[in-house]
Amino acid sequence: MAGSSFGNIFKISTWGESHGKGIGVVVDGCPAGLNLCEEDIQKYLNRRKPGQSKYTTPRSEDDMVEILSGVFEGKTTGTPISMVVFNKTQRPSDYTQIANYYRPGHADYTFDEKYGFRDYRGGGRSSGRETIGRVAGGAVAALLLEELGIKVNAYTKSIGNVSIDYDRFDLAMRDSNPVSMPDEEAAKLAAELLDNKMADLDSVGGVIECVVTGMKSGIGEPVFEKLDANLAKAIMSIGAIKGIEVGAGFEVATKSGSNNNDSFTTDSEGNVIKRTNYAGGILGGISDGSDIVLRAAVKPTPSIFKEQKTINRSHEDIDIKIKGRHDPVIVPRAVVVVEAMTAITILDMLLLSMTSTVSKIKNFFKE
Amino acid sequence: MAGSSFGNIFKISTWGESHGKGIGVVVDGCPAGLNLCEEDIQKYLNRRKPGQSKYTTPRSEDDMVEILSGVFEGKTTGTPISMVVFNKTQRPSDYTQIANYYRPGHADYTFDEKYGFRDYRGGGRSSGRETIGRVAGGAVAALLLEELGIKVNAYTKSIGNVSIDYDRFDLAMRDSNPVSMPDEEAAKLAAELLDNKMADLDSVGGVIECVVTGMKSGIGEPVFEKLDANLAKAIMSIGAIKGIEVGAGFEVATKSGSNNNDSFTTDSEGNVIKRTNYAGGILGGISDGSDIVLRAAVKPTPSIFKEQKTINRSHEDIDIKIKGRHDPVIVPRAVVVVEAMTAITILDMLLLSMTSTVSKIKNFFKE
């Protein structure tokens, strides 16, 4: 069944495998008149490209994006925007080893169960390279959100047991360390942890946090197309994500109502605000105008160099040692993917919210 | 925008407000030939109905379901199944107090922001009574899944800091205590905690766990309609849920790859199994045949009797004391709602998975 599209009004459809001819996305439903060029997209893609530190795959990819349609004289036309990154590294020989067994923690077995066979080269469609399409689409969404004063920023909150300290929080630092942490000290500790994991031939997980500022209230469509419900789907659809929470998240389980309710008041300009934001900016599935705050749990890289037990395609027990180039942590490169999926979801639901009242519709269409 | 439908092939569309004429659901896409009667649905609804213990609202509702269409001679016909629970308690007078201010932790403010006004009676559409439609629809899904050997069971994992002990786990006990815990001892401790919270005029949150047994492999449609992505949306769309995780969930953030990867092997009958199930039954968004395991974080009941600060519709700061009948915990009555949404999602995606290979399709249509 068709599963490679996301969004309603603003929709992305992605395609491509790790070692096929390329990876791409069709962005459909982008409003006309947005200034857009390849550099705008490339900036986002550069944040997830390989080879940027010793913790990321040294694959020699430029990952240069090309816009094939939907932009005319520097502006979006309202028609589908097709973007592609052609693969440069296509070395199927590297991967014949994994064609015949099922790597633990990977989708090899489930793809074979579902489709009868699989493109085993570099994980095929289940490779992390699949997210290129998401990021390119997310870059377009983020640009449009910025026109409305809305910004989406994700960053690494923790790697293993190393967490950022909010007293040292500096978003500007996020892109200047290899672990995408907005806290230089924590970033150093995380790097040490990764060095140790690499020495152990092992890997580690972490948490990504994403904050949306400048939100409008009234976004989200009860009772199934709630804003948090769609964000949860968007984030959980990213490979390696095993949990998603909004606002206080799982902490609500041990909280009392009296210290979880956010009380309303107004700021000095008379705007309605909440004294706290345990709700993470969403009440009843609808944005309340506060910042949206969400977190995603990222599992450790399943490709580790330690010996592991598994079975081959004949279902015989075997021991394997995975070779090749694998990051010891997925988190840093997934940060921009979380940002992209959040931006797409927020934009799509913002556009869907425009028809909530008769008076706003009448006002829109009046001459 | 239309937001009250869920599912693709097997779809529910719910309607109704807390104090309107009734609450209902249209189940569309249910295959023909399923034995179905009102008692089948009622069993599920009884698990969420009010007035069952001192911890649940003593609202005098029978919540009796009526099937209006889609069943003929005791079997589903393949056409839409319309079900309704007519409301008996319609006392708007109880609620005029809340018409003029915004309760902390509720959707009063966001509904007003979105729609310009709201049906304030008992929370209107954002009331917990909205879930009646979900549960009735979920009952149909669960019945059909049982025909395929698949069972969905949810239960309370924790309330506040009281968690079940898996050494004492007994699912049969779940419905014999007021907190829906499959562990009698933990249930007693949780009851004590609730007594204390009620004495404090406060409330508490908790965690619901849901397990799907008898799963088929190959269910889930990468890369956006992954099984876990759709489960995340389904669960997060339930009011009061602030987090959702699958398998090891947020624990993966501090795990190493070597102790998070599940190694494959075979059982004595030659079936592929995993030695552990940290993945929660899903790899790459596709079911692997192991049990699906997910958990949802439920916030404390926002309606507490303690005095709280908020604003009225004129945006003036006020202090309020909420009156009426409110449970000190949402978890126990939400257990069957989590079960219902899980069942609907699993069924819908199972039906969607039937077209994954040419050979299965040819086999299906051959004479």
Next chain:
Amino acid sequence: MAGSSFGNIFKISTWGESHGKGIGVVVDGCPAGLNLCEEDIQKYLNRRKPGQSKYTTPRSEDDMVEILSGVFEGKTTGTPISMVVFNKTQRPSDYTQIANYYRPGHADYTFDEKYGFRDYRGGGRSSGRETIGRVAGGAVAALLLEELGIKVNAYTKSIGNVSIDYDRFDLAMRDSNPVSMPDEEAAKLAAELLDNKMADLDSVGGVIECVVTGMKSGIGEPVFEKLDANLAKAIMSIGAIKGIEVGAGFEVATKSGSNNNDSFTTDSEGNVIKRTNYAGGILGGISDGSDIVLRAAVKPTPSIFKEQKTINRSHEDIDIKIKGRHDPVIVPRAVVVVEAMTAITILDMLLLSMTSTVSKIKNFFKE
């Protein structure tokens, strides 16, 4: 598969069988703040109800609609509007004769092939009574369109070989004759034709025309969600419709470009108009601001009293004579159904068109 919903932003989900407990619709996505009461809906339903002339079934139904949700203090709240017409005539005994054979021109055979069995009472879900849900939903759409100055009017264009004469066209006459023709003279000729058909134990077909005035330009989403494409689906989904055309329709097949192109000019107020409207108000799938004009071909009532050949459920050849109460023509009662489906489609696509440019979106959200 779920097939009983129509629309994206403004969506109807219908349910119910001819001789079940009732027929209903859930209207989801209706903007908040529309004045709505049962009388508004009833006016539309009365135009399709039985027993209004000797050419329509004398079934003793009042077909009184009841609104169960989504309206508060006389206004829509933005939440789903559930409406029901409870069936009064439930006489399954009348229909046992048809349980065992397949009526020519009916869906008896195809329902059995698809679902394995069928609710044979009065045609079950494939009865014309199914359209009650469409008409109730269409009434809501039409009310909202009127707020925007858009009107949808359908009428009988022809019955058999009797067509209206546009020189005598008077829409006000449409509801004062039993054949829904806006031409009293043609209506008399059509009535004579029907008398003859009834005497022959036979039936006849016809054409319904529908005109939308006050249209906005820019409605329709290329390349698959074009306005005419969605209108075609909407109309063709009505039982007994075998063809749909827009503007000059099938006549374009024999026209030259020079007499089919509509040339643009401006009216005295400077508005862009077309000198002719062969396009029927749609160019490239997008409305051009002229009237939308479409026509639907309606087949003769398949239930005729003449003896017919068919097979029974054992696939044996038999001769049958259909009994009961059947209109000699479907057209007049289908007029309001065409109007309803057109209104729903126009409204839904009008709402979808609001996000076509960045500047309109920015303007919408600016403080």
Next chain:
Amino acid sequence: MAGSSFGNIFKISTWGESHGKGIGVVVDGCPAGLNLCEEDIQKYLNRRKPGQSKYTTPRSEDDMVEILSGVFEGKTTGTPISMVVFNKTQRPSDYTQIANYYRPGHADYTFDEKYGFRDYRGGGRSSGRETIGRVAGGAVAALLLEELGIKVNAYTKSIGNVSIDYDRFDLAMRDSNPVSMPDEEAAKLAAELLDNKMADLDSVGGVIECVVTGMKSGIGEPVFEKLDANLAKAIMSIGAIKGIEVGAGFEVATKSGSNNNDSFTTDSEGNVIKRTNYAGGILGGISDGSDIVLRAAVKPTPSIFKEQKTINRSHEDIDIKIKGRHDPVIVPRAVVVVEAMTAITILDMLLLSMTSTVSKIKNFFKE
């Protein structure tokens, strides 16, 4: 709003403009295991490519398709199949003339009204070249249908007043004349007509007929996702189509029930058949196993060389003479487009029909 996707289970998403970098399609939801190579697609594309006769644009395009993803070792993998035809002719200079006025019968005006501006080069997205993506997607659908014994064939039924004679019908002849008629004599007459139209600087319309053989019964999902409803949308979404009819089509308007009903019987092998097929293979929106027969009305090419009246972007009346290369008839090259859209719709709905009964589902999933 995103409008460039079609289909549910088997879905195409198209992109590209006449004079952009290329035209493409992503086919999502194609089952795994279908043998597929570029030649399979090219065969279909060759039927619509320009420059094949004096009646089609002598644009020097090869229109060679490239498959970028979704096929591995000669078989589809179940993941999205991205296909592209890179444009060779990109001569915007040819088209600056049309940037400033609205061609009658074209979408220039409506695109400007909707999007604020347009890519005017060769019609941009509203060019007939947009259909390349449809045809490439349709080729995949047709290949899969053939595996199930289902064939889709369209042909020119008439051009202007020249119709094929069914006594001379020979489908094998369709591709050997420039007008795609399965009747050599009619083809010659049509060619003469086209010569005359060209001499007159004018154009002409026609009718395309499409027949699906080898159909299964039970395909189509009442009451809105009926097979004929979706076919109507599919066909009407093609540019220049102004009408669509099924079976007897608009002729039903003047028929009697007694000569429009198809009576059921059985053939010598005991299969249920209909003595006639006025229904065009669809009853109640569900296929009955007979051939599907539909017809589409195609308008005359709006680009004619005669002088025409219109307005410029400043809304001033002007006279224009369109230059460049334009076919005098759209019909022949649209034949394969009708075939493609029909194949996609039939396949998608066939896949959707697999979940109609509990017994078939149980049978599918039993070990």
